[in-house]
Each structure stands twice: as structure tokens, then as C-alpha cells.
Amino acid sequence: MIRFISHSVDETEQFAQQFAARLRAGDLIACTGGLGMGKTAFARGLARGLGLRDEVSSPTFALVHEYTQGALPLYHFDMYRITDLYDLESTGFYDYLERDGVLFIEWSEQIAPALACMNAIRLTIARVDEDTREIIIEGAEA
Numbered sequence: 145m146i147r148f149i150s151h152s153v154d155e156t157e158q159f160a161q162q163f164a165a166r167l168r169a170g171d172l173i174a175c176t177g178g179l180g181m182g183k184t185a186f187a188r189g190l191a192r193g194l195g196l197r198d199e200v201s202s203p204t205f206a207l208v209h210e211y212t213q214g215a216l217p218l219y220h221f222d223m224y225r226i227t228d229l230y231d232l233e234s235t236g237f238y239d240y241l242e243r244d245g246v247l248f249i250e251w252s253e254q255i256a257p258a259l260a261c262m263n264a265i266r267l268t269i270a271r272v273d274e275d276t277r278e279i280i281i282e283g284a285e286a
Contacts, residue, residue: 152275156279159189163281170244171246171265174267176253181271186279187218194216202222208220220250221249222250222251229257265281266283
């Protein structure tokens with residue numbers, strides 16, 4: 145388990161950038177944390193750490209953003225609006241598991257039954273105070 149206390153968005157991005165060095169094609173990061181916790185900031189840091197030049201934004205309405213301008217792609221999902229496995233199937237999620245990239249899934253609790261049999265890295269971001277976040281990473285050789 146890795147535990148990190150971030151005092152700013154910049155610190156969250158820097159931590160994620162450093163963590164990205166551990167990632168390999170096929171890794172899946174299942175992220176939980178409420179609104180405004182820094183999930184997308186973490187994704188920005190991951191992208192930078194993976195050497196991607198894409199601009200990272202929340203995929204809330206698109207469901208998935210593909211960041212491919214580098215050696216190892218990042219597929220950034222937002223499952224907030226997914227309510228069942230049929231909805232998940234319609235996102236093309238399972239097709240992304242076959243690609244050589246890293247999957248980062250915001251609101252992963254929405255698809256917990258589908259992730260139960262996968263060797264996911266579990267990332268939890270929780271509010272400590274207005275600017276401070278506790279980041280916990282578990283599983284898959286964290």
C-alpha cells in the first residue's frame with residue numbers, strides 16, 4: 145500500500161507523475177473519490193508521467209478520453225453515469241482491455257461487479273480539508 149498526503153492540485157499531479165513510472169501496458173487503475181477530490185488532476189499527472197503530450201480533461205460527458213500522443217496510451221474513463229453492466233458494455237470498455245495501454249477509471253465503484261475479477265490497482269482519494277487530500281494506492285504491486 146502507498147499512502148500520500150497532497151496539499152495541492154500540483155502535488156497530486158506530481159505524485160501521479162512519479163507513480164506513472166511503475167505502470168505497464170494492461171494496467172487498470174480503479175479510482176474512487178467524490179466530486180472535486182482530484183481524480184482528473186491525478187489523471188493529468190499520470191499522462192505527463194507516461195510521456196503523453198495530450199491535454200487531459202474530465203471525460204464526464206464523453207465517458208472515455210484517449211490520450212495517445214506518446215509511447216504508452218492512457219484511456220481515461222468516467223463511469224459516474226453508468227448504472228449497470230449493459231451501460232458498461234455500451235461504452236466499449238471491454239474492448240479497451242485488449243489494447244496496449246493503461247486504463248484509468250474514475251467512479252470505478254459504479255462498475256465494481258465488472259472489476260471484481262480483474263487485477264486492478266485501487267486508488268482512493270479522500271478529502272482531509274479544503275486543499276488537502278489523502279491518496280491511497282493498493283493492489284497490483286502498488
